[in-house]
Amino acid sequence: MTEPPGLRTSPRVLLVHTVTFRQARAFVPVLIPLVAATGLGGGRTTIILLALAVTLFSLLTAALTWWRFSYAVGPSAVVVTRGLLARSVRTVPTDRIRGVEIETPLMHRLFGLVRVRIDAAAGAVSGKDEEIVVDGVPRAEGDRLRTAVLTRTSAQPEPGMDGAGEAGPPEEQFARFDNRWLLYAPLVGSYLAVPVAAVGAGFRLLEELGQRVQPDLDGLDLAGGWARTLGAVGVLLLLLAAGAVVGAALVNWGFSLVRRGGSLVAVRGLVTRRHTELEIDRIRGCTVSEGLGMRWVRAARVNALVTGLGDAGRRGQLLPLGPRTQAWELADRLVENPGPLVTHPPAARRRRIVRAVATGLLVSAAGVLATVTAGWWWVLAVGIALTVLGVPVGLGRYASLGHATGRESFTVRSGWLVREQAVLQRRAVVGWRVRQSFFQGRAGLATVVACVGAGSGGYAAVDLATADVAPFTAAASESWAAEFAPR
Amino acid sequence: MPAVASPVRDPAWQVSRGAIGLWVTEGIIGAIVLALGTAAFLWFVPASVGGPVPFLRWAVPILVVVDAVVSIGLRPRLRYRVHRWEVTDEAVYTLTGWLSRTWTLVPISRIQTVDVTRGVMQQVFGLASVAVLTASSEGTVRVPHLEAGVAQRVADDLARRAAQVRDQAT
Numbered sequence: 001m002t003e004p005p006g007l008r009t010s011p012r013v014l015l016v017h018t019v020t021f022r023q024a025r026a027f028v029p030v031l032i033p034l035v036a037a038t039g040l041g042g043g044r045t046t047i048i049l050l051a052l053a054v055t056l057f058s059l060l061t062a063a064l065t066w067w068r069f070s071y072a073v074g075p076s077a078v079v080v081t082r083g084l085l086a087r088s089v090r091t092v093p094t095d096r097i098r099g100v101e102i103e104t105p106l107m108h109r110l111f112g113l114v115r116v117r118i119d120a121a122a123g124a125v126s127g128k129d130e131e132i133v134v135d136g137v138p139r140a141e142g143d144r145l146r147t148a149v150l151t152r153t154s155a156q157p158e159p160g161m162d163g164a165g166e167a168g169p170p171e172e173q174f175a176r177f178d179n180r181w182l183l184y185a186p187l188v189g190s191y192l193a194v195p196v197a198a199v200g201a202g203f204r205l206l207e208e209l210g211q212r213v214q215p216d217l218d219g220l221d222l223a224g225g226w227a228r229t230l231g232a233v234g235v236l237l238l239l240l241a242a243g244a245v246v247g248a249a250l251v252n253w254g255f256s257l258v259r260r261g262g263s264l265v266a267v268r269g270l271v272t273r274r275h276t277e278l279e280i281d282r283i284r285g286c287t288v289s290e291g292l293g294m295r296w297v298r299a300a301r302v303n304a305l306v307t308g309l310g311d312a313g314r315r316g317q318l319l320p321l322g323p324r325t326q327a328w329e330l331a332d333r334l335v336e337n338p339g340p341l342v343t344h345p346p347a348a349r350r351r352r353i354v355r356a357v358a359t360g361l362l363v364s365a366a367g368v369l370a371t372v373t374a375g376w377w378w379v380l381a382v383g384i385a386l387t388v389l390g391v392p393v394g395l396g397r398y399a400s401l402g403h404a405t406g407r408e409s410f411t412v413r414s415g416w417l418v419r420e421q422a423v424l425q426r427r428a429v430v431g432w433r434v435r436q437s438f439f440q441g442r443a444g445l446a447t448v449v450a451c452v453g454a455g456s457g458g459y460a461a462v463d464l465a466t467a468d469v470a471p472f473t474a475a476a477s478e479s480w481a482a483e484f485a486p487r
Numbered sequence: 488m489p490a491v492a493s494p495v496r497d498p499a500w501q502v503s504r505g506a507i508g509l510w511v512t513e514g515i516i517g518a519i520v521l522a523l524g525t526a527a528f529l530w531f532v533p534a535s536v537g538g539p540v541p542f543l544r545w546a547v548p549i550l551v552v553v554d555a556v557v558s559i560g561l562r563p564r565l566r567y568r569v570h571r572w573e574v575t576d577e578a579v580y581t582l583t584g585w586l587s588r589t590w591t592l593v594p595i596s597r598i599q600t601v602d603v604t605r606g607v608m609q610q611v612f613g614l615a616s617v618a619v620l621t622a623s624s625e626g627t628v629r630v631p632h633l634e635a636g637v638a639q640r641v642a643d644d645l646a647r648r649a650a651q652v653r654d655q656a657t
Contacts, residue, residue, distance in 0.1 A: 307622065431593035431626030434494055438586040446494035451593075453622025469494035473592075480577040480594035484495040 006070030006081060012111045013136025017062035020107055024058035071134050073148045078118060080132050092120040092132060098282065098308045099315065100146045102275035104139075109273070114142035118149060119309065150263070150277065170261060174318070175330050177255035177268070181322050185248035186241035187293030188321065189418075195243025252320045257330075264304070266317065276315050282307045284454045285409070285424035286318065286331050292417055300327035304334065305424065305455035316455070335423045338406030341413060347443040348463035349398040356394030360387030403461040403472060410476035412450070412461040422459040428452045429477035432484070434469055448472060495590050498573035498580045506570075506632035509612045510563035518555035525551050572630045574641060579619050579628050593628045597621050598649040601642045605635065617642050 017023060069082045078097070080090045101117040108114060118132040134145065185191040253270035259280070266276045285305040294300060302319040309315055319330055331337075360383055367380030397416040404411050413421035431451035440446055445463045452459060464472060473481040525547055534541045571582040578594045602618040609615055615638035619628040633641065 430597035430621040430623050431591065431628070433592075433625060434590040436494060436588050441588075444492065448494075449625055451621065451623035451626030453626075457623045458625030464494075466492050466494040473495075478594070480596070481592065483575055483578045483580055483592055484590075486496040 006072045006079070008070055009066060009134060009136040010111075010113055010138050010141075011066065013108075013113055014059065014062050014066055016107045016111055016113065016136060017065070018055065018059045021054075021058045023061035023065050024054070027057075027061075066136075071132075073145060078120075078132060078149060080134070090132065092118070094149060096120050097149055098306070099279070100149055100277050101315065102142050102146060104269075104273040104275075106271045108136065112139055113137065114139050116142050116145050119315070146277070172259045173256065174259055174264065174333065175255075175257040175322070175326065177252055177320070178322070179249075181299070182245050182248050182252070184294065184297055184299040184321050185244040187291070187297060187299070188244070188248070189291055189293070191244040191248045191321075192240065194247030195240050198243065248321060255320060257318055264318070268320070278304060278306055278309070278316070280334075282309070282454075283334060284428035284452060285335050285422060287420050287422045287455065288324075288327050288331050289415075289418050289420040290324070291419075295419065298324045300324045302327045302330050303455070305422070305428070305452065307454045309454065331423055335425055336406055336408045338404045338409045338411045338423065341402030341404050341411070344398070344401045344403075344463050345445070345465045347445055347465070348401060349395070351439070351443055351445065351463055352398040352401075353391060353394030356397065357387050357390035360384070360390045363387075401462055403464065405472065405475035410450075410472075412459050414460060414462045422455070424450065424452060424459065424476075426477055428454065429481075432473050432477070432481060433458070434473075434484075436466075450476065498571040498582050498590075500571060500573050502567065502570045502572065502630070502632045503614055503634045503637070504567070505612045505614050505634065507563045507567050509608055509614060509632060510566055511559055512608065512612075514555070514558035514563065517558060518551070521551045521554065570631060574645065579630075579645065581628050581630055583629075591626075591628050593619055593621055593626055595645060595648050596652040597626075598645060601646045601649070603638050603642045609635075615639065617645075619645065 064084055065082075068084055068087075069080075071081070072079045076094055078092045078094065080092075082088055082090075097118055097120050099119045101119065103115040103117065104113075105115065113136045116134040116137065118134070120132060137145065250270045252268050255266070255268035258265045258267075262280055264278045264280060264283075266274075266278070268274055283304050283306050287303045287305065288300050289303070290300045299321060300319075300323070301317070301321055303313070304316040304318050306316055318334075319327055328337075362383075363386055364380060364383030367376075367383040370376040370379040393416060397414075400414055400416055400419045402411075402413045402421075409423055409425050411421060411423045413419065429450050430453050433449040433451060434446055435449065436446040440463070444466050446466050446469050447460055447462050448464055448469055449458045449460045451457065461472065470484045470486075473484050528547060529544060532540055532544075534544055565585060569583065569585045569588070573580045577596075578592050579598075580590070580592050582588060582590050598619055599622055600620045602620065603615050604618065605615045609632065613635050614632045615635040616632060617630045617638050619630075621627065630638075630641075
């Protein structure tokens with residue numbers, strides 16, 4: 001077989017990498033102690049020379065990496081050759097490629113370049129290793145690469161069915177981000193973490209700058225009365241909310257989900273544009289998740305469960321944030337809706353409450369002991385508070401439980417902090433796992449996990465009545481599940 | 488076994504009787520290690536150290552003896568009773584666990600790989616374990632301690648049938 005000639009990435013990527021110190025960054029941990037050891041005693045000349053040296057070094061490493069990297073898209077495989085001293089040649093068969101993602105960070109955009117990530121999930125292998133990154137090709141070449149890789153993939157399984165048989169328009173809008181939805185962001189845990197992380201990084205920077213530069217916080221008058229404290233807390237909360245909105249906007253700006261032929265294309269991002277493609281054929285279901293805060297305002301997010309997709313949490317996102325009605329509309333388009341949820345038996349409610357209250361009771365018991373022996377009454381107070389709070393948590397957890405089976409699909413829901421409902425196709429199930437602990441057995445309950453080769457691998461119907469287990473599994477998967485029924 | 492209703496039926500077959508011997512041997516080895524540790528403790532830590540040591544000098548040997556009795560006399564038989572498995576026309580089915588029980592059912596059509604492993608101890612007793620893997624990290628069926636010949640035959644049979652079913656499916 002003749003391999004096509006290896007292609008280089010665009011030389012313009014050298015500039016991008018030089019400016020962002022992409023390769024040189026790896027040497028920073030080595031350089032810092034070196035610089036610290038020699039000292040920065042000199043004046044302006046030293047600093048300029050140093051900056052020049054660092055830039056040159058960055059250019060050199062970038063050039064070496066560029067020179068040693070080549071890629072080729074053959075008829076049956078993608079081959080990537082790289083490595084400075086030790087050459088590594090990576091061959092990925094085209095039929096193993098699950099998806100292609102095109103990323104455009106800010107600097108790349110200035111130079112008209114894109115970064116292409118080819119996802120070659122090998123199934124058992126996890127981690128970053130399963131993807132090929134071709135960093136810095138012109139936009140047109142990126143598109144060519146994507147179509148070259150993907151048309152071969154999707155053409156193989158069923159040539160007739162996808163393109164020609166589809167009656168609908170070749171391109172169809174599935175979801176589009178409304179900027180008003182950004183206002184949901186302060187109620188979503190993951191977006192709230194963005195400003196907190198930024199503040200944390202800021203503090204670390206301050207610490208590293210040393211004592212001299214640090215602002216004199218100790219001199220600040222903290223005893224300024226309640227009004228000032230409240231005001232400060234209010235401002236802080238506002239900043240937090242604003243940070244969450246900005247964070248959400250950066251990631252989700254201009255999000256849109258389009259069906260193009262046999263795949264779903266998601267585009268999003270303000271600074272870094274991301275272009276992700278998922279094959280509809282590989283979609284086995286989706287999850288609709290609502291955090292505690294999101295449930296307040298009826299917001300939800302939708303993720304697709306795709307077989308063999310690496311980094312599924314990010315790539316599988318079909319609707320990062322939006323109203324619940326929109327979320328369900330989208331979910332129903334992908335997987336048939338199995339209908340309203342069936343609630344679980346009252347024993348499940350008792351079990352949820354007992355489990356939620358258990359910690360509080362334990363602390364209370366310890367508290368009684370502590371009060372008697374050491375006079376630490378506050379332990380008891382905390383224990384009682386935890387116990388009382390446990391009741392609504394337990395009730396909330398029970399309210400989340402539910403399952404349903406439809407003609408072609410089934411669904412399970414659980415979780416309180418983040419309530420997640422998974423809607424799955426019947427064919428998605430590759431196995432069933434039924435678990436019954438001692439106490440579950442006493443209460444006549446069992447947990448049923450649908451094993452799925454997508455997403456987190458298992459989706460559980462928690463605390464089903466024992467009598468419902470066999471009927472549920474039989475209704476939710478193909479004929480083989482009848483083995484569970486007593487003979 | 489707790490007297491409660493099972494959610495699903497139990498698989499029909501038991502693991503090899505040789506497994507009891509293997510578990511007993513493992514229990515004996517564990518007990519010897521613990522006994523040596525206890526002897527070292529009694530030898531090197533005199534009661535005059537104070538604190539909880541005088542109490543521990545009594546309690547630790549008793550605990551070790553109790554553990555030895557459980558892990559040699561009781562647990563192997565119990566394990567033998569609770570581990571069950573079955574291969575039917577369409578699926579592989581196992582049950583494990585005593586207080587907390589887990590039934591796993593995987594259809595032959597979704598099997599990706601079948602592994603047979605033989606540990607050092609297993610080789611001594613002529614046993615082998617079969618693991619059936621699917622695309623899901625949760626959907627793995629493990630059948631411990633079958634007779635080596637049986638395990639190999641089961642694995643070959645499953646692999647062959649999985650390939651056939653897949654041919655029909657596509």
